[in-house]
Amino acid sequence: MKFRLSRKDLLLAECMGRDTVALCEKLMGFKPRLENEKQSRVDANIMGYKAEIAIARLFDIELPAINVMTDGGVDLWLDNVAIDVKFTNKEFGPLIFDSMAKFKSDVAVLVGATSDPAVVRINGAYTRTDFERHCYRKNFGHGERLVMEVKDIQPIEWLWLNLMKRRNKAQK
Numbered sequence: 001m002k003f004r005l006s007r008k009d010l011l012l013a014e015c016m017g018r019d020t021v022a023l024c025e026k027l028m029g030f031k032p033r034l035e036n037e038k039q040s041r042v043d044a045n046i047m048g049y050k051a052e053i054a055i056a057r058l059f060d061i062e063l064p065a066i067n068v069m070t071d072g073g074v075d076l077w078l079d080n081v082a083i084d085v086k087f088t089n090k091e092f093g094p095l096i097f098d099s100m101a102k103f104k105s106d107v108a109v110l111v112g113a114t115s116d117p118a119v120v121r122i123n124g125a126y127t128r129t130d131f132e133r134h135c136y137r138k139n140f141g142h143g144e145r146l147v148m149e150v151k152d153i154q155p156i157e158w159l160w161l162n163l164m165k166r167r168n169k170a171q172k
Contacts, residue, residue, distance in 0.1 A: 001122050001156060002114065003054045010118055012063070013053055017046030020066050039089070051087040051111035052076060054120050059160070073104025078163050082106045089113050091121050095131070095148040096140075103128050103146075110153060123150045125159040 005013070021042045039047075052064040052075045061078050064085075065071075074082040084105035086095055091112040097103045106128060112121040126134075126148060135146040 002119050003058060003122050004116075004119050005050060005054060005057075007118075009053045009057065010050070013046050013049035016049045016064070016066055017042055017044075020045050023066070047089070047113065048085070048087045051109075051120055052085045054111060054122060055083065055085050055109050058122065058156070059163075073102060075105075079167055081163060081166070084108045085111060087111050087113075087120075092123065092150045094150060095126060095153055097131070097135075097146045098143075099146065100128075100132055103131060107159060109156070109159065110150060112150075122156045124153040124155045126153045
C-alpha cells in the first residue's frame with residue numbers, strides 16, 4: 001500500500017534525520033554507520049524516519065523518537081508488540097537484517113521508497129520467528145546478510161488484523 005506523508009511529517013522526518021547525525025558527529029564525536037555510498041547518512045536517516053512516521057500514522061501509535069546510541073532494535077510499539085521498521089531505497093526491495101541477533105523486535109515492517117518523496121510504499125510485515133525460518137543468506141558486498149523477498153512477506157493488513165486480535169484477546 002502507498003502512504004502519503006503530510007508536510008508536517010516530512011519536516012519532522014527531515015529535522016529528526018539531521019538532528020540525529022548532528023548529535024552523533026558534533027556532540028558525541030563519532031560518525032554514524034553507513035554502508036551505502038549512494039546516499040549521505042543524513043539522507044538515510046531522513047528516509048528511515050519517513051518510514052517510521054508512516055507506520056506510526058497508519059497504526060495511530062506514538063511517533064518515533066531520536067535515539068543517538070541505539071534504539072535497541074525497536075522503532076515503535078503497538079501495545080506490547082515491538083516493531084522494527086526497515087526502509088529500502090527500492091520500492092519493492094527485500095527485507096534485510098545483518099543477523100538474527102540484530103532482529104530484536106517481535107515484528108519487522110518493510111517500507112520502500114517511491115518516485116514521490118512524500119509517498120512511501122508499505123510492503124508488509126514479518127514476525128521474527130517466521131523470518132528466522134524462511135530467510136536466506138546473501139552477500140551484498142558488505143558481508144553476508146539475512147534476506148526475505150518482498151513477495152514472501154505478509155501484507156500490512158495481516159499485521160493489523162493480528163495485532164487487533166491480540167489486543168481484543170487481552171481485553172477479555
